[in-house]
Amino acid sequence: MKSKTCVLAYSGGLDTSTIVVWLREQKFEVHAVLVDVGQDEDLESLKRKALRLGAATASICDAKPDLLRSVVPMAISFAATYEGNYRLGTALARPFIAAVQVRAARQLGGAMLVHGATGKGNDQIRFEFAYRSLAPSFPVLAPWKVWDLGGREDMIQYLKSRGFDDDYQVTKSFSFDENLFHLSVEGGPLEDASAEFDIECVLGAVADRFAVGPIGCSSISPINLTFGRGVPVAIDGIPMPLGDILKMLNQHYRFAPWAWDLVIENRFTGIKSRGLYINPAAKLLHVAVDALARTCLNKPTYDEYVQLGRAYGTILYRGEYFSDQREVMEASAGAIVRRLSGSVTVHPFPVPYVSRVQSDSALFRKSLATFENSDYAHGDANGFIKLSWLTSVGRPFVEDADGSIVETRYSAGPDVCADQCESSRRLVSVSA
Numbered sequence: 001m002k003s004k005t006c007v008l009a010y011s012g013g014l015d016t017s018t019i020v021v022w023l024r025e026q027k028f029e030v031h032a033v034l035v036d037v038g039q040d041e042d043l044e045s046l047k048r049k050a051l052r053l054g055a056a057t058a059s060i061c062d063a064k065p066d067l068l069r070s071v072v073p074m075a076i077s078f079a080a081t082y083e084g085n086y087r088l089g090t091a092l093a094r095p096f097i098a099a100v101q102v103r104a105a106r107q108l109g110g111a112m113l114v115h116g117a118t119g120k121g122n123d124q125i126r127f128e129f130a131y132r133s134l135a136p137s138f139p140v141l142a143p144w145k146v147w148d149l150g151g152r153e154d155m156i157q158y159l160k161s162r163g164f165d166d167d168y169q170v171t172k173s174f175s176f177d178e179n180l181f182h183l184s185v186e187g188g189p190l191e192d193a194s195a196e197f198d199i200e201c202v203l204g205a206v207a208d209r210f211a212v213g214p215i216g217c218s219s220i221s222p223i224n225l226t227f228g229r230g231v232p233v234a235i236d237g238i239p240m241p242l243g244d245i246l247k248m249l250n251q252h253y254r255f256a257p258w259a260w261d262l263v264i265e266n267r268f269t270g271i272k273s274r275g276l277y278i279n280p281a282a283k284l285l286h287v288a289v290d291a292l293a294r295t296c297l298n299k300p301t302y303d304e305y306v307q308l309g310r311a312y313g314t315i316l317y318r319g320e321y322f323s324d325q326r327e328v329m330e331a332s333a334g335a336i337v338r339r340l341s342g343s344v345t346v347h348p349f350p351v352p353y354v355s356r357v358q359s360d361s362a363l364f365r366k367s368l369a370t371f372e373n374s375d376y377a378h379g380d381a382n383g384f385i386k387l388s389w390l391t392s393v394g395r396p397f398v399e400d401a402d403g404s405i406v407e408t409r410y411s412a413g414p415d416v417c418a419d420q421c422e423s424s425r426r427l428v429s430v431s432a
């Protein structure tokens with residue numbers, strides 16, 4: 001391995017552009033890889049930019065097919081989230097960007113792996129966990145952890161002083177990340193959770209950067225989604241590849257207010273942050289697949305499904321894609337998702353709601369759910385109630401003077417809690 005050869009995950013943004021120039025100054029031969037994860041950007045022109053900045057080579061690699069056949073369908077079928085409301089777009093793509101870098105580094109006979117993530121966020125972890133799984137012997141460099149540039153302004157000055165002053169503006173303080181699943185917006189006025197912020201300003205920045213139009217009238221009509229093993233396979237009866245389904249839903253409902261999740265999240269590093277996630281396809285599909293799961297899974301299996309979705313979401317968030325735990329979770333998911341085939345009608349406005357679920361695996365029985373006459377024997381429930389509540393029968397409750405129930409009466413004994421408080425108070429006053 002040539003010690004001064006490196007492969008950089010180049011996005012075309014300010015950070016990785018500065019990194020190309022900086023690496024050149026550290027005498028590295030820079031091979032920039034632009035990984036297509038479905039970001040709406042002109043990758044050819046970004047490739048030219050990397051070369052202009054001094055990269056020895058720049059190449060584009062399409063990671064969409066890999067994403068669409070592995071983690072993306074899994075995340076959809078499990079309605080996977082982190083902390084319940086982040087639908088994971090960025091986290092899904094990072095390990096696959098790292099995998100492209102590793103492949104490129106191997107083709108060079110080995111190389112240093114470089115990423116542009118800071119030392120504050122999750123992305124550094126996702127990149128570096130993937131590097132450690134796929135190529136533990138390749139050296140890793142994260143310029144943010146070693147250089148003395150402090151932020152956007154420093155980077156712009158750095159580039160200017162070297163004759164590159166392209167299109168960077170200090171005022172554009174948002175950090176965007178887009179892929180086929182979502183668009184994330186962080187930074188700027190979102191940085192301080194204790195401060196009000198102007199949503200118009202945030203959306204203005206989004207519209208500015210990602211020329212998106214208003215939603216069309218057709219978006220108001222209900223859509224029918226067909227799922228096969230928890231993964232959408234057709235819209236309104238027309239079979240479509242998953243990538244097209246995501247693209248269509250994301251474009252269609254990009255400006256629907258329900259398509260934005262404003263999230264305060266706990267990063268893996270311990271830092272709290274606030275972000276706006278624009279993920280219409282994920283939101284709609286999550287609503288639909290959850291309705292399918294509620295219809296087709298029995299109660300204990302549905303509970304398991306929900307827990308797995310949270311657990312799977314958490315390991316993806318933490319960048320543990322290339323790991324035993326991810327493989328094991330996916331294997332155990334198989335038995336559940338094979339029950340999730342059918343069709344779901346979703347109305348997109350005012351908020352997505354499901355009006356109809358049809359599936360051969362449905363356990364939903366109208367004859368049981370109905371309030372009308374049926375041959376259900378209501379008296380059967382008596383035994384169920386008696387046995388289910390045996391566990392609590394015999395516990396005496398006391399009534400207040402006015403008849404309201406206040407608490408369980410326990411046999412007289414020491415109040416352990418009060419005793420503990422008292423003894424710890426004594427300990428404190430002795431040591432003080």
Ligand code: ARG
Nearest residue numbers: 090091122175176177184275
């Ligand atoms: N907070 C989200 C996550 O950790 C989004 C990160 C977006 N990354 C970025 N470099 N802007 O997945």
